[in-house]
Amino acid sequence: MADIDKTARNARPKLDKDLERLTFVERANLHVARGLAPYGMALIFLIFASVFALGFAGGHPGSAVLIAAAALAGYMAINIGANDVTNNVGAAVGARAMTMTGALIMAAFFEIAGAMIAGGEVTDTIASGILTPSLVGNAQTFIWIMMAALLAAAFWINLATWANAPVSTTHSIVGSVMGAAAAAMGTSAVNWQTVLSITVGWLISPLLGGLIASAMLYLIYDLIVYRADKIAQARRWLPVLIGLMAGCFSCYLSLKTTGMGFTILSDRAVLFGTIIGILAWLLAIPVIRRQAVGLENRNQSLRQLFRMPLIGAAALLSFAHGANDVSNAIGPLAAIVHALFANDLHTRMTAPFWVVTIGALGISVGLLLFGPRLIRLVGSKITKLNPMRAYCISLSSGITVITASKLGLPVSSTHIAIGAVFGLGFFREWYNRHSPRRLAYMQMKSAEWQSKPPKRVNPDELKRRQLVRRSHILTIMGAWLVTLPISAGLAALIYSVMFALFR
Helix, strand or coil, X not given: CHHHHHHHHHHHHHHHHHHHHHHHHHHHHHHHHHHHHHHHHHHHHHHHXXXXXXXXXXXXXXXXXXXXXXXXXXXXXXXXXXXXXXXXXXXXXXXXXXXXXXXXXXXHHHHHHHHHHHCCCXXXXXXXXXXXXXXXXXXXXXXXXXXXXHHHHHHHHHHHHHCCCXXXXXXXXXXXXXXXXXXXXXXXXXXXXXHHHHHHHXXXXXXXXXXXXXXXXXXXXXXHHCCCCHHHHHXXXXXXXXXXXXXXXXXXXXXXXXXXXXXXXXXXXXXXXXXXXXXXXXXXXXXXXHHHCXXXXXXXXXXXXXXXXXXXXXXXXXXXXXXXXXXXXXXXXXXXXXXXXCCCCCCCCCCCHHHXXXXXXXXXXXXXXXXXXXXXXXXXXXXXCCHHHHHHHHHHHHHHHHHHHHHCCCCCHHHHHHHHHHHHHHHHHHHHHHCHHHHHHHHHHHHHHCCCCCCCCXXXXXXXXXXXXXXXXXXXXXXXXXXXXXXXXXXXXXXXXXXXXXX
């Protein structure tokens, strides 16, 4: 009997160890399954896009091509959502004005709304703006150019997202169309004037974004933050800033919905934006006054007052982005549909409703599944943000687009947002050292801090805690620099392979 008990006691530890191993394996499998789940859901969406397109093929001889193009457009839209849309809500999340979940849901909703309401107006720019249709020999060549461009652009954006590099999806698709067209018909088929404009926009976008965001933060510091009565100043100036935001985005959206593009700033758009801005300013005055009641005279109260305007700016940015950049995904697909069904490359291309639907849903799917990674980078890993700074970043996007439109320059929303984030960080480093108003404010407050023992700060620690993390500059700027040539080279290679396999 004793031998039996001894054997049982020896068996239990072995059994417990085996059960622990099984539990560990199950947890590992669950962790792997969770990591693969977003990719599985993305694949399901691509299958949905293909089946959805099949329903509109109507037994057309080119149904197989249409299904493949719809899947590629869905893949492109997912990558736009994962990479580009993060610029709209990254600042709000980094400033803790919104949770990650709330930002994702809000951005997805407004992206879909923007794409569905105003995203189908101008889709032929991606094709005819870069490629000269009169030089295309036949519709089949045109279709293969667009297919290669979609795959190359989507693949490059996918790589950039994996490398934590926010890039311009517009530059990616432009470079891809350019490369595929050059491979198909030679460099004479490329509209080099458009390429030059894109290059100028690459330089102008981050500079304008950084300068305008810094100018807005300077005004907020000078008019509100470093004043004796912060709350009274916020009651006076915050409605003005809200009116400015509403006016700029109204003008921004009117340029899109009227189909005029962003290189022509019409008097009607300016008048519409001015009227909306004045109305928003007047409506915001009583709202801000009610919110300011009972607030203490400190920066934390200002952050509370800026929270709702920041959320509104993020929503407007998402709507505007859905209206504008959905064309990067559906433009080539709309061109393929046009070539298949109209059989005429010289007439105006418009996106059917089902094509816009694939682009809108794809962007939102990409944002929800893969967006958090770059949202954290833009929102918190480059420089520290609060609602006031994040509001300046959001506002600068609208103002920069309007300014560039007046100058006739194409700009990138990605470059604007990232340039604004870097610009704010560098501006704060300069302002904290050289601002007379901040110095006077700190001297005024010094009496309150005399009773507290001063903190000893290591100079090396101060240098390490610079307000901008320089390590991200080379990565992001390098990705911007190579976007056009890499996407063009990929598209040329893909077109050559497609032509060799399917001719």
